[in-house]
Amino acid sequence: METFAARVEQALGQGDLPAAVRLLARRPGELVRRLHHLLRVHATWLPDEPLPAELAGALPAALRAVAPGPLLGAYGRLRAPREYGERRLYFPRGRVASAHARADPGTPVPAALSAPVCALIEAELLRRAGESARGAERYEVAVLDAALADLVVPFAERASARTLVAVPRGSxxxxxxxxxxxxxxxxxxxxxxxxxxxxxxxxxxxxxxxxxxxxxxxxxxxxxxxxxxxxxxxxxxxxxxxxxxxxxxxxxxxxxxxxxxxxxxxxxxxxxxxxxxxxxxxxxxxxxxxxxxxxxxxxxxxxxxxxxxxxxxxxxxxxxxxxxxxxxxxxxxxxxxxxxxxxxxxxxxxxxxxxxxxxxxFAPGTRATLWDLACAVGAAGSDEVLVRDRTGRGLDVYRRGADERVAAFAERLRAGGRSDRHTERPPDDTARLIAERLTGARAFAALVHADVPAPAGVCGTLYRLHPGPTDAAPDTLERITAGELTARFAPNE
Missing domain, CATH: 2.60.60.30 (sav2460 like domains)
Structure with a gap:
């Protein structure tokens, strides 16, 4: 009896993308895991054609149903340009974190195909973050470190070593x-x-x-x-x-x-x-x-x-x-x-x-990062977001405009676009300024270094990589790990 996987492979081998999509739509997780493969097949057989209608029609429902792992894995795989013959790294499942690499001679996926899919994934991340915000009180302010872009979304945590500082693998x-x-x-x-x-x-x-x-x-x-x-x-x-x-x-x-x-x-x-x-x-x-x-x-x-x-x-x-x-x-x-x-x-x-x-x-821009998740939470969950730059001196304040769509607000944050106010101060002064804004507020904070003085009366959510004074904040500020931040993007329907 022909298996499901065999039928999918046969359709892909024949370049019959509509048939492969119809099969994979029954299993949303498999469809999302194979997004790169599907787009590659389309680029090989129909190189000048836009995103096929069958895939564009099936994607929104599939993206809504999958776990964060496949969703963010597909996002990381498709967001960066690829070359012919690139080396690809694989992490087989198991108790230890082994890795294997091989040359990939397949057709690179052009940006004209990958960009619309990445936009759909970004929209889904914002939708999930927005659903979480509606399930609780919205944040009055979000504070993000730009250096979160160096921290890869955690994967294969079951095989990760216990560490003093819980840095996600590949960061x-x-x-x-x-x-x-x-x-x-x-x-x-x-x-x-x-x-x-x-x-x-x-x-x-x-x-x-x-x-x-x-x-x-x-x-x-x-x-x-x-x-x-x-x-x-x-x-x-x-x-x-x-x-x-x-x-x-x-x-x-x-x-x-x-x-x-x-x-x-x-x-x-x-x-x-x-x-x-x-x-x-x-x-x-x-x-x-x-x-x-x-x-x-x-x-x-x-x-x-x-x-x-x-x-x-x-x-x-x-x-x-x-x-x-x-x-x-x-x-x-x-x-x-x-x-x-x-x-x-x-x-x-x-x-x-x-x-x-x-x-x-793990080169910059090739994987989903904690910055991507933090921007989604900040844009969907608050109308004011503070972004501290990598030096710790610069602080940008972003406020969502009255007629500004959440997606446009998120794009401003992700791209480091025009902010509503920018200040430059010594790092200690910038940290104190952040603490003043957090005092008494319901906040979401995602920090690489918890060097912000502990704000009084703050509540909400805190992710931090390295410990510091912020850890002394009251218990009303919930502490989460990178894995728990990722888990907040689980399907919510």
């Missing part, structure tokens, strides 16, 4: 201030067990050509541009073992390195889940601290990120550092532990290829 964040970064790895094995974990860093140039490494086989890179603390091959209780790699960021740049890829290996193939404890992370160091702590201590107050090593994986790539932009992409990926895959000297090419694919996959 880009600035490195801590300073010229030196210390990476650390700590683990403790069970009694009568031997576990050898290795903290390693591979360096690549602008074109992702291998430029060197720092690991147990090479403890010093260049003129102390990267320095490894030394190899520990066992971590008995009660103290375990800790490895460090200190990075001198300017020196690495001068040596021709653009990217630093951090890797944790289980050399003797013990899965991370078998350890009593295992975690890694990074901290900022001054030169004096780097000298003073050369033996391997670290102060909790210096830690900027810490993540648990868990699950059945044996190799993890937690992050990719861009030395040029002084930022890091949070990847939290596991790599298949192929035979002999225990050091970077032999396998730097595979790690470099994966890292290049990951940075391309």
């Amino acid at each position: 880009v964040q600035p490195l801590p201030d300073g010229q030196r970064l210390r990476l650390f790895l700590h683990w403790m094995q069970r009694p009568h067990q031997r576990v050898d974990l290795d903290l390693s860093v591979a360096f690549y140039d602008e074109e992702w050509r291998f430029a060197g490494l720092c690991d147990y086989t090479r403890l010093v890179t260049g003129p102390r541009a990267a320095v490894h603390s030394g190899d520990y091959t066992s971590a008995p209780p009660p103290h375990g073992a800790t490895e460090f790699v200190d990075l001198d960021l300017p020196a690495l740049g001068e040596a021709g390195a653009r990217y630093a890829v951090v890797v944790v290996f289980s050399y003797n193939d013990v899965p991370f889940e078998d350890l009593t404890e295992a975690f890694a992370g990074f901290m900022a160091l001054t030169p004096a601290e780097a000298t003073r702590r050369r033996t391997g201590g670290f102060h909790p107050g210096s830690v900027r990120q810490r993540f648990d090593l868990a699950g059945s994986a044996r190799i993890r790539v937690p992050m990719i550092v861009d030395l040029g932009t002084r930022s890091h992409t949070w990847t939290d990926l596991d790599v298949g532990a192929a035979a002999g895959f225990h050091n970077l000297a032999r396998h730097h090419a595979e790690i470099g290829a994966l890292a290049a694919d990951v940075t391309a996959h």
